Amino acid sequence: MSSYDPAIKRGAFINTLGLLGKLLFPALIFVLTKLFGAETMGYTFIALTLMELGGSIAASGFMDAGTLFASPHVEEIEDDAVGAEQTAAARVMMNRVVGNALFWSLGISIAVAVLVTFFARPVIARFLPSYEALLPGLTFVAWSLPFLAFAQVVTSATKAHLRMEWDALLSGARPALLLAAGCLAWAISPDLTTLLASFLGAQIALALLALIPLSRHFDPRAVLRETLAPTFVPGLLRFALPQGLNHTFSIYNTRLDVLMLAALSTSPTQVAWYSTAAYLTSNLQQVRIVFSTALAPVVAREKKRGAVDALNRELSRAARWTAQIAVPIAIAFVVLRDDVLVLVDQAYAGAQSGFVVVLLIAPLASCLFGLAGNFVAYTGHAAVNLMNGVAIAGINTALNFFLIPRLGLIGAALATAISLVIVITAQNIELYVLERVRITLRALAWPLAGLLIATAALIFFWDPAHSMTLGARLALASALTLVAVGMSRVSAIRARP
Helix, strand or coil: CCCCHHHHHHHHHHHHHHHHHHCHHHHHHHHHHHHHCHHHHHHHHHHHHHHHHHHHHHHHHHHHHHHHHHHHHHHHHHCCCCCHHHHHHHHHHHHHHHHHHHHHHHHHHHHHHHHHHHHHHHHHHHHCHHHHHHCCHHHHHHHCHHHHHHHHHHHHHHHHHCCCHHHHHHHHHHHHHHHHHHHHHHHHCCCHHHHHHHHHHHHHHHHHHHHHHHHHHCCHHHHHHHHHCCCCCCCHHHHHHHHHHHHHHHHHHHHHHHHHHHHCCCCHHHHHHHHHHHHHHHHHHHHHHHHHHHHHHHHHHHHHHCCHHHHHHHHHHHHHHHHHHHHHHHHHHHHHHHHHHCCCCCCCCCHHHHHHHHHCHHHHHHHHHCHHHHHHHHCCCHHHHHHHHHHHHHHHHHHHHHHHHHHCHHHHHHHHHHHHHHHHHHHHHHHHHHHCCCCCHHHHHHHHHHHHHHHHHHHHHCCHHHHCCHHHHHHHHHHHHHHHHHHHHHHHHHHCC
16 A cells, blocks of 8 residues: 555545536536527637636646646655755745746736737637627636636645645636626626626636635745746746646647537537537546546656556556546436436437537546546656647647538537547557556456446447437436446455455
8 A cells, every 4th residue: 555545545535525516517507508598608618618728828737837846845844854954945945836837827828818808809700700709708718817827826736735625625616606707797797798707707716715725835925926036946847838738739639629610600509519518528537637636746756766566556546446437427428418418408409419429438538548648747758748739639620620511510529539539549658658657457347348338238229318218218327327336346346455
């Protein structure tokens, strides 16, 4: 048993609580669709996608850098065998790391906001001519990015202390704040611009909440000094830039389908249906993120010690845990997808909903094998992930251009699934070549067996979402989920020492 096991389990538990908070995102989509209508939500999803991309460019690499670069210094501070002078020096470096991360992330996010303010109109006219109604609301979304970046970098840095609760708390608070702001916008003026402006208010509130963990785990004055006049930390920018670009390409590859549907003049209502399904299915990846974020500081420390066996053990065990949770959820959603989506809008069901099944392929593959990508980054190979992201972005863009005009919504989903399965496969190969670390098939054998049994049953009944009554669908979903859970339980028992 690793000495970090209690911290990993505690972090995973807290991240699970945060995941429950993130489930407010489906509630956000449900409520806002009911209040503003599917057409307005089509525009809103485009704005949210662009906000995701902008936020990733500004903050994602510096979030990971804050965690990984601060973690060794935090370990020194917590080591009773370390002298007072060395502890003080480690504390200075810890605050310097956070200040550096904030300096770069805030600078980039402000630059993005300025660019959107001055150039959004001609860009949208050129690439999204059917979506000019996004302006001027998109400008409010752009200026929310600095506040979002501040909150994300600060809460991510607290994970260096092996404290996951702040990241989980604020991750859950974000959709709650967006929901409250959206409801207030509807009460003031139920239009797109007011809704998008409300997102700025929600991110300001989130940034204010982030001041609490900043003051509890760091010296705010020291962090502020390093933010305004940084003494640059060697290697931090070299790690954060490719890591951030990799995250951005990952989001680009995940959300490109939505942007391409809009660019190819798909109606806002169809975009809203597709985007709702995409957001719901992509939430499955949160199961992986629960464990990957808990493991980040541990992997950094084990890598520093050269503990390859420990890295292999942690990777396979976390992959087994994610599979045990994700497979049953995916099976149930395939059977009940129309019943879930029709709760959002009556138009979100029918023969075309087969694209939702295809949308599940990428997040499920991510839960089964995607932790390898996290380990590639956490062991210091962010540039490798960046090369993957660039290559797959090209493939994904070409597939979207080719498949959407021919297959519509299912073509968009298929392009995303193919692209992300390719990159996940590449990441697993690269992790083994670079670090001799891999996910053992033995760890996933029983969850995969449960998935295969369920797939065979679904093929036999040939899409029960449309061929069965609601009662029969519920019975089938329950039975197949129980089979998957049972197989996962066997996996857990066999893994015990």
